[in-house]
Amino acid sequence: EPEVTQTPSHQVTQMGQEVILRCVPISNHLYFYWYRQILGQKVEFLVSFYNNEISEKSEIFDDQFSVERPDGSNFTLKIRSTKLEDSAMYFCASIRVLGGGYTFGSGTRLTVV
Amino acid sequence: GIQVEQSPPDLILQEGANSTLRCNFSDSVNNLQWFHQNPWGQLINLFYIPSGTKQNGRLSATTVATERYSLLYISSSQTTDSGVYFCAVPRTSGSRLTFGEGTQLTVNP
Numbered sequence: 001e002p003e004v005t006q007t008p009s010h011q012v013t014q015m016g017q018e019v020i021l022r023c024v025p026i027s028n029h030l031y032f033y034w035y036r037q038i039l040g041q042k043v044e045f046l047v048s049f050y051n052n053e054i055s056e057k058s059e060i061f062d063d064q065f066s067v068e069r070p071d072g073s074n075f076t077l078k079i080r081s082t083k084l085e086d087s088a089m090y091f092c093a094s095i096r097v098l099g100g101g102y103t104f105g106s107g108t109r110l111t112v113v
Numbered sequence: 114g115i116q117v118e119q120s121p122p123d124l125i126l127q128e129g130a131n132s133t134l135r136c137n138f139s140d141s142v143n144n145l146q147w148f149h150q151n152p153w154g155q156l157i158n159l160f161y162i163p164s165g166t167k168q169n170g171r172l173s174a175t176t177v178a179t180e181r182y183s184l185l186y187i188s189s190s191q192t193t194d195s196g197v198y199f200c201a202v203p204r205t206s207g208s209r210l211t212f213g214e215g216t217q218l219t220v221n222p
Binding site for chain 1: 144146148154155158199208210211213214215
């Protein structure tokens with residue numbers, strides 16, 4: 001079964017540093033998403049991306065965050081200057097068509113120290 | 114926005130027992146998914162079930178869209194079933210998924 005691949009699986013970074021989380025969605029999927037989950041809490045939506053632009057973003061997705069699809073396969077989430085409260089599991093997801101089922105990657109656990 | 118409520122929040126079972134997890138949602142939806150989050154934090158898709166009933170081995174799910182709820186049944190539970198079970202719905206097709214708070218399931222040997 002096709003998978004959404006995320007790298008790295010775990011990243012530790014110092015406060016104030018920039019991090020880039022990478023995702024390779026399923027090849028024929030058209031809609032891409034980032035979600036995050038702070039430890040012990042529920043999964044929260046960050047941003048959706050379609051046709052090379054952001055289609056929706058949450059209040060969490062402020063100017064410190066950006067997304068990019070630099071080539072035909074990768075989908076990245078950049079956090080410009082990390083804060084302690086950015087420590088969380090970050091999930092990438094994609095769907096092929098509207099109304100279809102979402103496929104999630106296995107996540108990147110980000111720890112900011 | 115759409116509200117998603119799951120019950121119970123916590124459930125402890127002995128191996129071999131059956132259980133039912135519930136997900137209520139506040140608005141009409143055209144999609145609903147159940148996920149299992151394993152101890153390593155991975156979200157495993159269990160069911161994509163906008164309506165009707167589906168079965169996969171010991172797990173089955175039923176969504177009654179007109180009454181705005183879904184049920185996940187786990188039969189003959191095993192220790193590997195432990196983890197958090199989430200249901201999630203989109204506000205509209207292709208839009209953000211809203212997750213419930215989850216049900217923490219612990220299956221003891």
